[in-house]
Amino acid sequence: xxxxxxxxxxxxEVKGSIHLLKSVDSEIQTGSNAKQTSKxxxxxxxxxxxxxxxxxxxxxxxxIEDDLSDNKDTLxxxxxxxxxxxxxxxxxNSVKTIRNLYFQDExxxxxxxxxxxLLETSQKYITKxxxxxxxxxxxxxxxxxxxFKAFLPELFCCRTISESFGAVVNAIQNALSNMKxxxxxxxxxxxxxxxxxxxxxxxxxxFEKAVDYVSEFEDADFEVESAGLEGLLKLTEMIDExxxxxxxx
Amino acid sequence: MIKxxxxxxxxxxxxxxxxxxxxxxxxxxALSVYEITELPVYAIKEFKAGPLxxxxxxxxxxxxxxxxxxxxxxxxxxxxLVNRQQTAIRTLGELMKKANSLSVNSSLRMKYGQLAxxxxxxxxxxxxxxxxxxxxxxxxxxxITTKVVQPLSCYQQSPxxxxxxxxxxxxxxxxxxxxxxxxxxxxxxxxxxxxxxxTIDKLPIALKTKPENVKRQKILREINVSLT
Numbered sequence: 001x002x003x004x005x006x007x008x009x010x011x012x013e014v015k016g017s018i019h020l021l022k023s024v025d026s027e028i029q030t031g032s033n034a035k036q037t038s039k040x041x042x043x044x045x046x047x048x049x050x051x052x053x054x055x056x057x058x059x060x061x062x063x064i065e066d067d068l069s070d071n072k073d074t075l076x077x078x079x080x081x082x083x084x085x086x087x088x089x090x091x092x093n094s095v096k097t098i099r100n101l102y103f104q105d106e107x108x109x110x111x112x113x114x115x116x117x118l119l120e121t122s123q124k125y126i127t128k129x130x131x132x133x134x135x136x137x138x139x140x141x142x143x144x145x146x147x148f149k150a151f152l153p154e155l156f157c158c159r160t161i162s163e164s165f166g167a168v169v170n171a172i173q174n175a176l177s178n179m180k181x182x183x184x185x186x187x188x189x190x191x192x193x194x195x196x197x198x199x200x201x202x203x204x205x206x207f208e209k210a211v212d213y214v215s216e217f218e219d220a221d222f223e224v225e226s227a228g229l230e231g232l233l234k235l236t237e238m239i240d241e242x243x244x245x246x247x248x249x
Numbered sequence: 250m251i252k253x254x255x256x257x258x259x260x261x262x263x264x265x266x267x268x269x270x271x272x273x274x275x276x277x278x279a280l281s282v283y284e285i286t287e288l289p290v291y292a293i294k295e296f297k298a299g300p301l302x303x304x305x306x307x308x309x310x311x312x313x314x315x316x317x318x319x320x321x322x323x324x325x326x327x328x329x330l331v332n333r334q335q336t337a338i339r340t341l342g343e344l345m346k347k348a349n350s351l352s353v354n355s356s357l358r359m360k361y362g363q364l365a366x367x368x369x370x371x372x373x374x375x376x377x378x379x380x381x382x383x384x385x386x387x388x389x390x391x392x393i394t395t396k397v398v399q400p401l402s403c404y405q406q407s408p409x410x411x412x413x414x415x416x417x418x419x420x421x422x423x424x425x426x427x428x429x430x431x432x433x434x435x436x437x438x439x440x441x442x443x444x445x446x447x448t449i450d451k452l453p454i455a456l457k458t459k460p461e462n463v464k465r466q467k468i469l470r471e472i473n474v475s476l477t
Contacts, residue, residue: 111361153354157361159373167377174378211384218385223269228317228371229378230269235324235338236303236310 112203115158115165118151119200126193133186142183145192149176161203164210168199171214175222191220255283257394259292259461263300265393266386286394290401291431293390297406298422299461301386305409308379309416317371318345345371383409383417403430435472442472 129144152173159166172195184192195217202209218224257280264276280286307320314320325338357365364370387409391397403424412418424430435442446469449462456462 154357154361156370156374157357157364160364163377163380166373167381170374170377171381173374207380207384208388211381211388214381215385215388225269225378225382226374227269229375229382232307232317232321232324232375232379233267233303235321236307239324239327 109160111158111160115155115161115203116200118155118158119196119203122148122151122155123193123196123200126189126196129184130186130189130193133184133189138183141189145176145184145189148192152176162205164205164207165199165203167207168195168210168213171217171224172196174226175217175224177226178223185221188220188222191217191222253283254285254287255280257286257288257292259295259299262288262292262296262390262393266296266389267300267304267382280393285396287396287398288391288394289399290397290404290406291399291429293397293406294401294404294422294424295461296390297387297419301383302419302422304379304383304386305417305419308376308383311372311376311379312415315372316368317375318342318368321345380417401430403428432472436476439473439476442469442476445469446473 125144125148129141129148132138132141132144152169155169156166156173159169172192195213198205198213205213214224261276261279264272265280268276310320310323311317314323319342321342322339325342354365354367401424403426405421405425407421409417409419446466449457449466449469452462
């Protein structure tokens with residue numbers, strides 16, 4: 001659990017994340033204070049895509065060995081791709097690096113890692129779908145969307161990343177389900193691409209921001225609410241109707 | 250597009266923002282017909298205290314019960330539904346519980362545990378939807394018409410917020426004073442009060458008995474009494 005590795009990383013690859021590193025710097029302690037750190041519960045958001053981050057982990061109860069044992073090698077090989085460069089030094093002179101911070105297993109929730117991977121793959125399918133429709137290949141375009149749709153249930157399982165993440169994925173799922181199999185228009189595919197890119201950029205965005213994304217997405221002729229919610233709301237309204245009957249009586 | 254002005258009331262605002270399918274489309278189409286559409290702040294106030302409050306209530310009930318099926322059953326027990334309706338809704342709730350316990354995506358269940366349980370999926374899904382609908386409606390309230398008019402000096406448009414217990418709140422949803430500043434304006438135009446009352450009285454029974462019209466009649470009666 002200690003952050004003691006003295007490898008370094010280049011910030012040019014992760015510009016937008018420096019503020020996060022600084023904020024983490026003040027919270028993560030090394031050496032003799034590590035025990036205290038391991039009991040901490042972090043919740044830090046970032047504005048940069050592709051960067052796994054410290055997220056709501058209770059280190060006491062979460063065992064990386066259990067959760068990530070089969071993926072450790074992949075993560076380490078990914079880490080090797082990061083060029084070296086500037087160092088970050090702690091108050092007690094122990095060195096922390098971007099590689100430590102982002103690619104140490106402890107700091108990546110399994111859901112976040114899967115979520116990012118699925119979003120990246122989704123983005124590729126949507127891009128292909130967009131290219132196809134722009135070339136007049138509507139069937140091919142629809143096939144790519146169908147392939148993308150297959151990722152949505154698992155993406156929703158990654159909703160522990162953030163409430164906003166869950167809410168946005170849910171809105172996409174409802175929107176596509178409400179299409180009842182009809183192929184998406186170019187405008188709709190563009191909107192889908194936008195929202196997936198937004199989610200990839202900020203998986204833990206504020207709920208207000210998620211509302212902005214969903215509102216824009218909805219403007220591309222999508223219905224983002226389900227029949228289930230409609231039914232429950234009608235049931236809720238019935239209470240008021242009953243109360244009104246009592247007033248009339 | 251008709252080159253005229255439309256004064257938008259709470260029903261249109263509600264249908265446009267929190268209703269589904271046909272009702273929503275009709276409201277959207279109706280608004281697009283006019284060049285100028287004006288939304289009075291009292292409609293926003295009424296919307297927040299009424300229809301939007303249902304969404305908040307549903308969300309909070311979901312948070313309280315932790316289950317869609319239990320929420321359905323709880324809703325069926327509130328108020329004075331006739332026995333048949335109550336039984337039908339309760340049965341539906343029980344069926345939902347059973348269906349949720351039976352069908353689970355096994356591969357996702359293996360990987361994600363409870364997060365992939367159908368009951369948890371439908372619960373989180375509906376909860377997110379209700380919260381999203383509420384925040385989205387509030388955000389869009391000022392942008393569905395070309396203008397927001399008739400500000401109320403006694404009413405602040407405060408956004409929804411989450412309380413410490415995770416429940417949503419729409420407070421304040423009333424005026425800061427006991428009497429809305431509109432009451433005084435209506436008193437000055439007693440003739441209009443009577444006209445409004447008569448208009449509602451003449452509505453077909455289905456419209457006349459709608460909750461908002463029943464409440465309107467009650468308030469208009471009170472204003473009339475206070476004037477005599």
